[in-house]
Amino acid sequence: MRRALTLALLILASVPLLYAVSLLPPVGSEDNPTYTYVVPHYLEEGPEETGCENIVTAVILNYRGFDTGGEVTVIFTALMAVFGVLLIPRPAEKVRQPESAVPVSPVTLFIVRTLAPFIVVFSVYQIINGHSTPGGGFQGGTIIGALLIAASLVMGSERTQRLLPEGVRRWLQPAAVLMFAVVGVTGMLLFGEYLSYPIEGEYLFLRVPFLTLVEIGIGVGGAAIVASIFWAMEGSDG
Amino acid sequence: MSRAFDLVLYGLLIACALAVIRTKDLLAASIIFSTYSLILCLVWQLRGSPDVALTEAAVGAGVTTVLFLVAVARTSRRER
Amino acid sequence: MGGGQWPVVLIITPLIGAALTPILARRRPQIAGYWALFVFSIVTLAAGVLMYRVSTQGPFSYYMGGWRPPLGIELRFDEFSASIGVICLIGWLSLMFSLAYAKHALPERRIPYYFALVLLCLGGMNGFAVTGDIFNLFVFLEILSLSGYALVAITGERIAELAAFKYLVMGAISSLSILLAVGFMYALTGTLNMTDLAMRLRDVEPFPVAVAVGALTLGFSVKAALLPLHIWLPDAHSIAPSPVSAILSGLVVKIGVLGMLRMYQILYKAQIFDLSALNTTLMWLGAISIVLGALFAMVQEDIKMMLAYSTISNIGYIFMGLGLASKYGIIGASVHIFNHALIKATLFLGAGALIHQTGYRNLEDLRGVGKAMPITSAAIAIGAISIVGIPPTAGFLCKWYIALGAIEAGRLFFAVTLLFGALFIFVYYIRMLNAFYFMPPAHPEILDVGEAPVTMLIPIVVLAMLCLLMGIFGRIPLSFIEPAVTNMLAPIGG
């Protein structure tokens, strides 16, 4: 009954949606307003104005950098939220789950150990070269975070957490938010507005280092947050 | 030609989405959800968006799935 | 350039403050509260300066990264953005109230995260109020919603997590429907800036825009808890810690209304189609919310539950004012955003103080508390009188304006509904005051509890005084918002 009713409701809702969709500008055409209005400026002036060969990076870190500042705040909010919801009153009372119910197979262990250095190199490359190649801070950071998760699965969370002691972790988690603030305020003091980067003039050489700094901040913060969320959910302290 | 391939991918996406809903075993559903994300990642790579594809692969297929698995392990595996 | 960097101070300070909170409070969690209060004082100062600038120089913009729209993101400060004032005021007082409250109500380890989340929520609201970019709006909406969901669950009491989950699912669907609408508008016009969007929406297909408007209305009315979409609100608002209830009920639901106002600003300027169908719907839903919200509130035993339903009723007033689409109606609605925030914060903080001191939540158990906690009870009484709309208080003027708006629009029926709604509200607040002052106590020991600690009393008293002052000087916000409304309605020749 409930299913049928919901289904009917959704089919009813789909009619105006589909009709509206059919009236939108045709997908893929180069004459769409989405492609003729703001984007030509990004594509033509982007590399010149921002120093990024990857225009997506130019958009997310320079033209619309404030959005990305918001994005890293959202994920930091998620971390605070997970801690606020999950951390149990007294550490002494915490329920220790068994490290893992099934013993880790030596094959998995071997693969994780062998691949780890390559994964790290790959993510660091992504983070540092975000402005000229696909990928960037967040992608690289998430991959490092995923590696930490994989390590926790094979070696146990306690041992992995020793790589990133609690005192250090506390500083790394807000790294992205703080790095944005530092670069943003520097830009504000030197070039006029929050998150401004130099377009020309004597400070031009600072542009790429600044972008790289932001990328590193996002990467480090992203990795720490992703891993900490996992640890908190898995039952050990974030 | 690439249009036909797009259609196949969309078909697969919808099939995966339905499978996620229908599967009673939550562990299996999580894995199917991961597949869903990977197909989506392929779609985006084909549309000239390697950045989004990388993110989707790392976040959607990777971290989100792991978090789902942790939650399933901490709660119950069967859906009623 | 040429305008100082106060907008940056306003937006960035709470985010940095929140990022540093867990680090600073690692050893001593109690520090977090004082730190958050200090950070938010700076934000409040910035809000004051910015509001002063708006009132003296008129609206102005700040371009993030120096990129002019539509290339970059614009922060737009106009009369509606002045809601940062009320956000900062209520936020600051709630933070102060939290100092003593958090110590008792929360597990110690969660205290730093509590304050970080409150800062993020308030910072997100400030960003939402001033941004001029529809995608940036979505980002700030997510910051404030995520922290809101977590704050509901943070006590870990009774059904807190369930209420938070329900809130999260409804909230996430509404955010997605807003993002879908952003997608529609972007596909049609290629721009994300609000001012630019209003210009470019003039010559596009109207039907997809209508669907987008529908999705936006749906999304924002979930956030604002308009009646058929209110089901998440009573549990979430009553189970949250009291200062959080004050923030959620006073401010976060208003974010939905503010979003509607932004949408109307775009639509009136774009003049793309006749809005009367939407307006009529909102008017009716508003009227139903007023009556049903009040009826539900009448039968509640839990004091915070009652206040939560009363919020639904008052949101009805605001939506009715918006739907009337007449000048007085919209002015009344905009000012009611402000006044209801003050009143509801008074009531929730007052109720929080009562619960904190006595340990009881039900009206029956709280009998006779008027003698035990005279100051808090008096403040609650002032709040109750204001919310009913008895003349010398804050609630009167805006309800009066909305009624005027209904008459102006030739909708006498709605003016009558409004009066009946006020009557219902009167009944249930009388019931509450009766229990406080005139009934013999159900628990004799309640007479021995003392007044709340001074950091809790100050916010309550300040808010109650403001409720009275806003009644006397109520014309100030009315005349402040008037040019914005006139400007908004100008294209339709009203």
Add this chain to the structure above:
Amino acid sequence: MRALWTNIDYVASVILFLIGLYAIMVKGNLIKKLMGLNIMETAVFAFVMSAGIVTDGDAPIMGAGAKPPFANPLPQGLILTGIVVALSTSALALSLIIRIYRQYGTIESDDLWGVE
């Protein structure tokens, strides 16, 4: 109908959106609801991305050998943010689910109604 065929990318995302919504409304298991929410999220992302499709568009990375047409970079930037938002929502929701299970021993909403 022809217009629907040209805009098949939008149509696909609308279908996925409705599938996700159906899961949220009908499924009783909280984790299942959350999966529905995630499907809905990706559907909206696909919708916004479709607004930026350029036929045979190349990745918008300038440099030696890059030739137009390029894919639209703006929706890509927006969706990068969107994906992170989706991850954040899921993380919080799953934490809530874990807590709910610890308290009530069930995550079926039919059983949880009784608790309330």
